[in-house]
Amino acid sequence: MTTSRPRFSDPARTDTRTDAGTDRARIEGRPSALPLAAYRTAVALDEPFRPSAAAAPADRPDEHVRTALGLLGTDRAMSRLGLRAGSLRDLRHADAATARRLLRAVLTVRPPGPLPEGAEEAVDRVLGTERRLRPGVTASHLPTIEEEFPGTAFPAARHTALWRGDITTLTADAVVNAANSALLGCFHPLHACIDNAIHHAAGPRLRDDCHTVVTLQGASEPTGGAKITRGYHLPARHVLHTVGPIVDGRPRAGDARALASSYRSCLDLAAEVGTIRTVALCAVSTGVFGYPKDEAALVALRTVADWLDERPGRFDRVVFTVYEDADESAYRRALARRTRPSAAPR
Template sequence: MPNSPLTPPPSPFPIPRRDPAVLPLSAYRDAIALDTPFTPAAPPSPADRLDTHLRETLRLMNGDPSIARLGLSPGSLPELTDPATARQVLRALLTVRDPGSLPEGTDQELDALLAGERDLRPTTHPAGLPTVDGTPDGRTSLWRGDITTLATDAIVNAANSGLLGCFRPLHPCIDNAIHSAAGPRLRDDCKTVYDAQGAPEPTGVAKVTRGYHLPARYVLHTVGPVVQGRPAAGDAEALASSYRACLDLAAELDDIRTVGLCAISTGVFGYPKEDAAPVAVRTVADWLDAHPGRFDRVVFTVFGEDDENAYRRALGE
């Protein structure tokens, strides 16, 4: 694909003052063991054993109270012969389940399953992506793909104010996809952070957790603005604040050198893609100009063709 210089105009979005009530990283860093690399309870399953671990996980969770949220009585989970259907049922069950300890033995089975599935998915490394300005020391890339397969040091999750992920079974939002790939420990960490804050997550700030079974070691969670119709000036300011907050927080962790950004607020939150992409591009470019050398690469990650086209226009390609 052709490359051209990234020369965005100066950002029109003012830097908001931080709300002193927003929980700082120091207030929850130790509580979620952020600096301790994740060690699974079991090694990755080989491909020919994935179904065995899937069935055993479902068996162990058959009595879990959350089964009732799928319209079933605990203990009545049917025997599923089709592996694809069984996997969807497990994903749905974990999606509707509240944070908390899993039934005894489930951690080992689920870790083997999730790690085995991760190893089967193609992983994209940021160093192999072309830069949008076409120079060897380029700072940003545009990549269309599944952010749960991107091996940046951190990826951004478009969260909601509850911070615990999406509870709608098989919902196609990025929040659901990231929590499903990372595993239920991600929701547990988010609950710890939420409880420490003692209030819903505000728009335009960020929190960080470990990434667990994702290729990314960290997940940056931010709540973007909800837009109905055309975005107002305040919506653009809030969206810019979300991007800035993610980069600010990532910069507090020395081992984050690469960041994968999603298209915040452009899904179910309704921010028009054509309007959101220029805000993202300008805000990130301004941040990188103000912090030269802090990150080796920032990747704008898009999933659909319309998202990609909006970013290409914003980047001037």
């Protein structure tokens, strides 16, 4: 079924989050959120993703990278990189790694909207090949926390897992993205954030869908809320985009409630999609967004345990996904405790 989509605008280069004071003010009330039913059809959430072109042969990805760059050479994104129109057409002297970084940068700064003629197929070939070449991990095959931490007091240990790795390689029904309030992804080329990594691996349709959702909502995404889209070139079928709090200094009670709300919103939303049985969470609000890792891990564990206790059997596996050693250590310290964690903040 063909659906009409909101017109694309060229958004300002906003990749910033709402400030901490605004975050706390919003979470004190209920986040104003567009329900799934209001955008589910607009983003074709329940339709399988069918790329416009098959993945390129594994021994020829460089050729398709250069083809994609040539087709994007006159795109409006060029000015955002300080390049003149048409400057990408001649890449004979660029090595393969440089060409690929440049393609990633172009797609990172590019606003939502249709690609130039032929570019969608070329980008699909590149991203499809990269997905095939990335080693994958299946969420349902990961050892449970009960198996990894014998004697843990964590009440949801039988149905959860802790995994350190690249979330863009995880085969799950849904993965969580720590998004900004615009939901459009990171616009900083090669920035090492999860938002950038997920949008890069999924491809430009992810930004288009997020733009559709925010346009229908008529406002930015409130702190503690979440939205869902398809995962496109990710091994995960869906992406849950949530906006966590930004913390400056020690977390306040409102920050803990906001972080717990982010996790609950993701689980609530995933539960509305009947085919989702495995969910991979990321460490929302940690790192550059300031939430202390040990305290953030406790909020995540408590919130998930409470949610699963209230809805037994809804998910087969919930994975706490971490990328850095410090994040994994924070979860390991929390899970090594022999006392049951207190209830999540509400």
